[in-house]
Amino acid sequence: MPLIDVTGLRHAIAGRPVLDIPHWSVEAGRHCLLLGPSGSGKTTLIHALAGLKRPDQGRILLDGQAVWDLDAAARDHARGRLIGIVFQTLHLVAALDVGQNLHLARWLAGLPRDAGAVARALDRVGLGNRLAAKPEHLSQGEKQRVAIARAVVTGPKLILADEPTSALDDENCGLVLDLLLEQADGCGATLLVATHDERTRARISDRLELPKLSTAVDGHAA
Amino acid sequence: MNTLGLAWAYLKRSALTTALNVALLALGTGTIVVLILVGTQVQDRLAKDAAGIDLVVGAKGSPLQLILSALYQIDIPTGNIPLSQAQALASDPLVARAVPLALGDSFRGYRIVGTDPAFVALRHAQVAMGRLWQAPMEATVGAQVARAAGLKVGDQFNGNHGLSAGGAVHEGTPYTVVGILAPTGGVVDRLVLTPIDSVWAVHDAHHHHPDDAHEAHDHLAEGAQPAQQAPEREVTSVLLRYRSPIAAALLPRRINTGSAMQAASPAAEMTRLLSLVGIGTDTVRGFGLLLVASSALSIFVALYNATQARRYDLAVMRALGATRTRISCLLLTEALAMGAAGTALGLALGHGAVELAGRLVPQARDMGITGLQFPATEPYLLVLAAGLSVLAALVPAVQAYRTDVSAVLSRG
Numbered sequence: 001m002p003l004i005d006v007t008g009l010r011h012a013i014a015g016r017p018v019l020d021i022p023h024w025s026v027e028a029g030r031h032c033l034l035l036g037p038s039g040s041g042k043t044t045l046i047h048a049l050a051g052l053k054r055p056d057q058g059r060i061l062l063d064g065q066a067v068w069d070l071d072a073a074a075r076d077h078a079r080g081r082l083i084g085i086v087f088q089t090l091h092l093v094a095a096l097d098v099g100q101n102l103h104l105a106r107w108l109a110g111l112p113r114d115a116g117a118v119a120r121a122l123d124r125v126g127l128g129n130r131l132a133a134k135p136e137h138l139s140q141g142e143k144q145r146v147a148i149a150r151a152v153v154t155g156p157k158l159i160l161a162d163e164p165t166s167a168l169d170d171e172n173c174g175l176v177l178d179l180l181l182e183q184a185d186g187c188g189a190t191l192l193v194a195t196h197d198e199r200t201r202a203r204i205s206d207r208l209e210l211p212k213l214s215t216a217v218d219g220h221a222a
Numbered sequence: 223m224n225t226l227g228l229a230w231a232y233l234k235r236s237a238l239t240t241a242l243n244v245a246l247l248a249l250g251t252g253t254i255v256v257l258i259l260v261g262t263q264v265q266d267r268l269a270k271d272a273a274g275i276d277l278v279v280g281a282k283g284s285p286l287q288l289i290l291s292a293l294y295q296i297d298i299p300t301g302n303i304p305l306s307q308a309q310a311l312a313s314d315p316l317v318a319r320a321v322p323l324a325l326g327d328s329f330r331g332y333r334i335v336g337t338d339p340a341f342v343a344l345r346h347a348q349v350a351m352g353r354l355w356q357a358p359m360e361a362t363v364g365a366q367v368a369r370a371a372g373l374k375v376g377d378q379f380n381g382n383h384g385l386s387a388g389g390a391v392h393e394g395t396p397y398t399v400v401g402i403l404a405p406t407g408g409v410v411d412r413l414v415l416t417p418i419d420s421v422w423a424v425h426d427a428h429h430h431h432p433d434d435a436h437e438a439h440d441h442l443a444e445g446a447q448p449a450q451q452a453p454e455r456e457v458t459s460v461l462l463r464y465r466s467p468i469a470a471a472l473l474p475r476r477i478n479t480g481s482a483m484q485a486a487s488p489a490a491e492m493t494r495l496l497s498l499v500g501i502g503t504d505t506v507r508g509f510g511l512l513l514v515a516s517s518a519l520s521i522f523v524a525l526y527n528a529t530q531a532r533r534y535d536l537a538v539m540r541a542l543g544a545t546r547t548r549i550s551c552l553l554l555t556e557a558l559a560m561g562a563a564g565t566a567l568g569l570a571l572g573h574g575a576v577e578l579a580g581r582l583v584p585q586a587r588d589m590g591i592t593g594l595q596f597p598a599t600e601p602y603l604l605v606l607a608a609g610l611s612v613l614a615a616l617v618p619a620v621q622a623y624r625t626d627v628s629a630v631l632s633r634g
Binding site for chain 1 (some may be wrong): 223224235416424534539545546548
């Protein structure tokens with residue numbers, strides 16, 4: 001059973017098609033790149049997979065479960081349990097310290113409180129000593145690592161990373177990709193990286209190339 | 223991590239706004255608590271002092287003044303009435319009990335009241351030490367008088383002329399303390415009780431001082447008529463208890479129209495007084511409610527701004543697996559936490575302020591005002607604050623509930 005199984009997926013924004021995927025599947029453990037220019041529907045696909053944006057048509061099976069057949073609360077629970085998300089802009093919760101950000105992820109995923117799991121996740125990204133630091137006191141690189149630790153601390157089956165490297169220089173791009181792959185392997189998760197960053201192509205061989213279906217669509221929203 | 227912990231983290235992050243909201247709510251509820259506490263205690267006190275007295279009869283004038291002077295001992299009397307008429311009232315078949323009062327002098331600001339021992343029974347007072355007065359110039363003093371003046375059984379003191387402290391001292395006619403009453407929490411605690419004969423004796427003796435500047439005045443009651451040459455004995459007022467309910471219909475009218483005296487009903491006058499004072503307390507209560515409402519508004523604005531500023535945070539939490547309900551609950555929890563903290567602080571402030579006033583302000587102490595009383599209306603304040611908090615959080619919570627997470631995250 002593939003981890004991701006997409007059939008007949010179509011979506012349009014303001015009447016313009018942004019996604020048209022007749023069939024696509026990802027086996028568990030096969031990390032995959034989601035490639036395409038701005039406006040090719042990468043983020044829309046990521047949000048559709050994560051149960052955040054209902055597609056116009058099509059079926060998405062995640063670990064055998066039809067995501068959009070679930071009711072809203074069950075879909076939220078499934079997302080918390082199955083998926084870890086790394087955003088381009090990281091989105092750490094500023095009111096909480098680093099450790100609490102990780103505890104928050106576990107709590108929202110419906111997992112029991114586990115200080116050991118939080119400490120291990122931070123240790124693995126080399127931030128074992130920054131448990132009590134507030135996000136505003138972290139460097140950009142440290143924030144990136146906390147965001148990755150937060151995505152893996154729930155032990156997800158799928159890690160979705162939306163443009164994780166596009167704001168980084170070559171050196172950091174390599175480091176973040178290494179870290180993402182290492183952390184995904186560490187928790188047995190499959191990594192799906194949506195990017196238009198050419199530098200990532202060499203690291204992951206499986207890929208889905210998304211063509212740009214129409215021209216006048218807001219790149220960010222698509 | 224749980225909803226409370228998360229709410230606390232956010233409230234702490236905007237500590238200044240949180241503190242302002244809590245302070246506003248605390249001031250509002252505190253004001254209302256003070257009003258409720260003082261209002262109920264004053265009302266209880268007034269009702270207690272009037273208990274068992276159906277009618278007060280005195281000289282013509284303001285009925286409210288008559289009640290205040292004779293029953294509560296706070297205003298000056300309307301004048302005097304002839305003893306013969308007072309005695310006639312006492313033997314009226316409609317009257318169960320009549321207790322005459324003669325006012326005019328005071329001791330350290332506490333009124334000296336010439337009356338029958340029946341007064342003590344009427345006011346449900348009891349002797350704590352010594353006994354009740356019997357002979358002229360014997361006095362049984364209220365608990366507060368004894369405490370304030372350090373009087374013991376056997377002590378002697380002189381009265382002052384007039385009802386307030388600072389009048390001329392009646393030298394040569396000392397009173398002897400024969401008893402001290404147990405505290406009642408009522409007006410009796412502040413009185414010096416003595417036979418009516420004592421009051422007459424003091425003033426008879428007084429009239430024999432040829433050089434006394436006050437000689438021309440009638441000393442029985444401040445502000446009364448000029449002295450009469452061949453004085454008939456007078457009293458200031460009479461407290462009556464009816465024998466039957468029918469007396470209420472007959473007696474006041476008969477006295478008010480058929481004699482030179484007036485009759486006033488404590489219940490009716492107090493209702494009138496409280497409706498007058500009520501305008502003032504209503505204003506303050508309105509002010510308190512205004513504070514509470516403005517704090518609710520402030521909580522609303524704070525949460526509304528917070529949901530705008532935290533749109534990404536809330537969207538990220540949704541992405542991490544939070545249901546819409548959980549996000550709305552977070553905002554409601556923050557509002558309720560502020561509401562609960564503000565109300566709790568307001569209750570503490572209100573009770574504390576009243577208790578402090580009850581200990582430090584002499585008038586409040588006399589009234590037996592305490593902050594350690596918890597009126598039955600107080601739980602409604604908690605309900606009010608909780609309701610307003612939920613109301614304040616409603617719009618932000620619904621907004622957060624409806625947020626299109628995907629759209630917010632895409633823009634981020």
